Amino acid sequence: MPPSLDHLERTVVAPAIIAGVGVHTGQRVRLSVRPASSGSGITFVRSDITDRDNRIPVSGEAVIDARLNTMIENAAGVRLSTIEHLMAAFCALGVSNAVVEVDGPELPILDGSALPFVQLLDRAGFRRQEAPLRYIEILQPIRVVDGDKSAALLPCDRYEMRFEIDFPTPVIGNQVVDFVVDEATFRSEIMAARTFGFAHEVEELRRAGLARGGSLENAVVIDGDHILNPEGLRMEREFVRHKALDAIGDLYVLGAPILGRYEGVRAGHAVNNKLVRALLAQPNAWRETILAPQLAQVG
Ligand SMILES: [Zn+2]
Known part of the structure; x- marks a missing residue:
């Protein structure tokens, strides 16, 4: 953790x-x-x-x-x-x-x-x-659902995360990550995963005056069944790893790391914030916890 x-x-x-x-x-x-x-x-x-x-x-x-x-x-x-x-x-x-x-x-x-x-x-x-x-220790499960998207926090003695996405394009398909949220895992498996989008959505966003700074330099862009970025992906399952990265950031608005297990299915920022607000609204479901320092292993 x-x-x-x-x-x-x-x-x-x-x-x-x-x-x-x-x-x-x-x-x-x-x-x-x-x-x-x-x-x-x-x-x-x-x-x-x-x-x-x-x-x-x-x-x-x-x-x-x-x-x-x-x-x-x-x-x-x-x-x-x-x-x-x-x-x-x-x-x-x-x-x-x-x-x-x-x-x-x-x-x-x-x-x-x-x-x-x-x-x-x-x-x-x-x-x-x-x-x-201070850690936010999850005492009781909390779940929010929005159509086919959901996010939950469950009791667990460390910070764990499972994320699942499902996109009809063969470029993504069904992807799952399940890992312990700690510095070493974040550095080796999560931090380099880039945000992604679909070419048709980029067009719509541009018409709405958004995504003006968006380019192949800062996103993986998918068009139909192929990736437009000439360099391809940085790692396998880069898409779901980025969704997990987003969830870690979205939950940290709580101001403290979680002592619990997060499970997200197709969840975006809105569902994650709904989960944060649901947690804050249920004071019985969590508490602030301090953990004792552990002595370094010798020998
Ligand atoms: Zn992101």
């Missing part, structure tokens, strides 16, 4: 910066991640907005739109979208507290995976804090 056996909060050591285009606006944005004090959580700051409160602390309630990506908003109506891949990196690398400054309305899409964000955090370095890490 993330982050390490000390079960303490972590932040970054020093600021680190990355820049890229937003997938929907096509606008170039600069993002910097900075250390934050223990207990403060993840806070995004829209540095391009100066006439009202530009800080957006992450929480389950701050998520306002999750159709295409995860968008958050503060009480002053300041919004930021596409936070999920960075949130997944924070979760897997055990970062509890950080300030993320962005000078535009969405995070850069970069290569469409969490890999560049993991590299950003590696550059920033990690610092252990004194406060014990």
